[in-house]
Amino acid sequence: EPEVTQTPSHQVTQMGQEVILRCVPISNHLYFYWYRQILGQKVEFLVSFYNNEISEKSEIFDDQFSVERPDGSNFTLKIRSTKLEDSAMYFCASIPWTSGRNANTGELFFGEGSRLTVL
Amino acid sequence: RKEVEQDPGPFNVPEGATVAFNCTYSNSASQSFFWYRQDCRKEPKLLMSVYSSGNEDGRFTAQLNRASQYISLLIRDSKLSDSATYLCVVSHASGGSYIPTFGRGTSLIVHP
Numbered sequence: 339e340p341e342v343t344q345t346p347s348h349q350v351t352q353m354g355q356e357v358i359l360r361c362v363p364i365s366n367h368l369y370f371y372w373y374r375q376i377l378g379q380k381v382e383f384l385v386s387f388y389n390n391e392i393s394e395k396s397e398i399f400d401d402q403f404s405v406e407r408p409d410g411s412n413f414t415l416k417i418r419s420t421k422l423e424d425s426a427m428y429f430c431a432s433i434p435w436t437s438g439r440n441a442n443t444g445e446l447f448f449g450e451g452s453r454l455t456v457l
Numbered sequence: 458r459k460e461v462e463q464d465p466g467p468f469n470v471p472e473g474a475t476v477a478f479n480c481t482y483s484n485s486a487s488q489s490f491f492w493y494r495q496d497c498r499k500e501p502k503l504l505m506s507v508y509s510s511g512n513e514d515g516r517f518t519a520q521l522n523r524a525s526q527y528i529s530l531l532i533r534d535s536k537l538s539d540s541a542t543y544l545c546v547v548s549h550a551s552g553g554s555y556i557p558t559f560g561r562g563t564s565l566i567v568h569p
Binding site (some may be wrong): 451 | 486488495498502509557558
């Protein structure tokens with residue numbers, strides 16, 4: 339069964355360093371998302387990506403964040419200068435989009451997440 | 458403004474019990490509704506979609522009340538393996554975007 343894969347599974351970094359989290363979505367999916375979950379808190383929307391551009395972003399997704407899909411498969415989240423409060427689990431997710439009889443249900447397919455620890 | 462609200466619990470129930478969770482949402486234009494399950498430090502996984510007419514999948518029953526903007530999940534005959542956090546997810550489409558929004562989740566602990 340196809341799956342969303344994320345790397346690294348865990349990254350420890352010093353405050354102020356740049357971090358790149360990588361995701362390989364399911365190949366025929368069209369909508370891509372990054373969510374984050376701070377330990378003990380809710381899953382928060384960061385950004386959605388469609389047709390090779392950002393379609394929507396939350397207020398959390400400020401100038402220190404960026405997303406790219408450089409080669410049509412990998413989908414990356416970059417945090418330019420990490421802060422202590424960026425410590426969280428970052429989930430990549432995707433949704434297929436079809437119409438007709440097998441119309442998309444809107445189910446999100448998640449990767450296993452990348453745990454970021456900022457010291 | 459909280460878009461999707463859930464009672465965080467925990468709900469602590471014995472095996473075999475029936476337990477119900479509710480969720481309310483604020484965006485009346487919401488189109489799709491889901492329950493996800495999340496185990497500790499794992500990714501959320503779809504439990505079931507929620508349809509207007511209500512739907513059932515084995516021991517799980519989901520209901521949607523659009524007029525009151527709430528969704529429910531009923532779990533019958535609870536098993537130890539049902540212990541997890543149950544996430545209510547509500548999606549809306551806007552200008553080409555489709556954004557699933559999560560509630561903070563309701564924690565369920567099933568004990569022997």
